[in-house]
């Protein structure tokens with residue numbers, strides 16, 4: 075069954091609506107934001123990539139060794155790109171992310187499928203347009219041109235300027251037109267999804283807003299796709315899937331905890347670390363979506 079027609083989509087819409095109401099009426103403070111974001115990242119965000127090894131071509135130990143060499147090799151090569159040409163590495167992160175976020179929403183193998191690319195752009199450009207100053211500070215920190223390291227909690231309402239409104243409208247309409255052309259039968263659902271996500275971004279601070287969207291509107295549907303693929307292709311139970319994703323989830327979380335223990339939290343570096351595990355993950359998932 076298509077993701078858009080699945081029960082998960084309805085659950086996500088309800089969750090997003092409830093979160094919006096809660097955030098609007100209770101203005102989550104810094105502690106609530108950090109706690110909620112941390113729980114979501116550790117329970118859904120990071121683990122959704124930690125099962126990539128399950129889809130390797132050869133399912134024996136030799137296949138596992140080959141998979142690890144390739145996976146870690148891609149991470150190492152990308153780390154070198156960050157070291158030598160950080161601006162290009164940042165661009166790669168964005169382009170790859172546009173594709174990845176869009177693909178999980180449309181389950182489409184085509185890398186030039188318009189609704190998919192535009193949805194990826196919407197998910198990442200909206201928070202940047204709404205919080206341009208902070209986003210630019212973070213980008214600069216990532217490419218080594220600054221040391222911005224503040225987790226921004228501010229929940230006071232934004233006053234939007236004309237260029238911000240125009241950019242949001244332009245992107246939103248471009249996306250809806252692509253839906254009208256390619257996915258007319260699901261126009262209402264995708265439209266409601268866009269409205270809820272836009273409202274969420276309008277009310278929430280940059281990082282908290284994005285982390286919730288990443289976990290709620292990407293990691294969840296991606297996990298659903300993985301579970302279906304795994305149980306059907308290998309004739310296994312759902313429980314086996316969740317057990318199989320545990321080892322690398324725990325290794326990644328332990329790795330991040332060690333990083334925090336030895337180096338202290340740094341937003342720029344954390345996004346670079348995320349980008350490093352993103353690249354091989356996106357390649358694995360692209361194959362899983364039939365590409």
Ligand SMILES: CC1=C(/C=C/C(C)=C/C=C/C(C)=C/C=C/C=C(C)/C=C/C=C(C)/C=C/C2=C(C)CCCC2(C)C)C(C)(C)CCC1
Pocket residue numbers: 119120121122123124125126127142145146167168170171174198199201202209212213280284288322323325326345348351352355
């Ligand atoms: C299997 C394996 C493993 C694991 C893995 C994992 C765990 C993965 C994960 C993965 C993942 C977990 C992925 C994710 C993804 C994500 C994304 C794709 C994102 C993106 C984002 C962005 C792009 C952002 C942007 C920005 C900035 C930067 C600033 C501010 C603003 C904003 C927010 C817009 C290991 C290595 C251990 C080993 C080998 C094997």
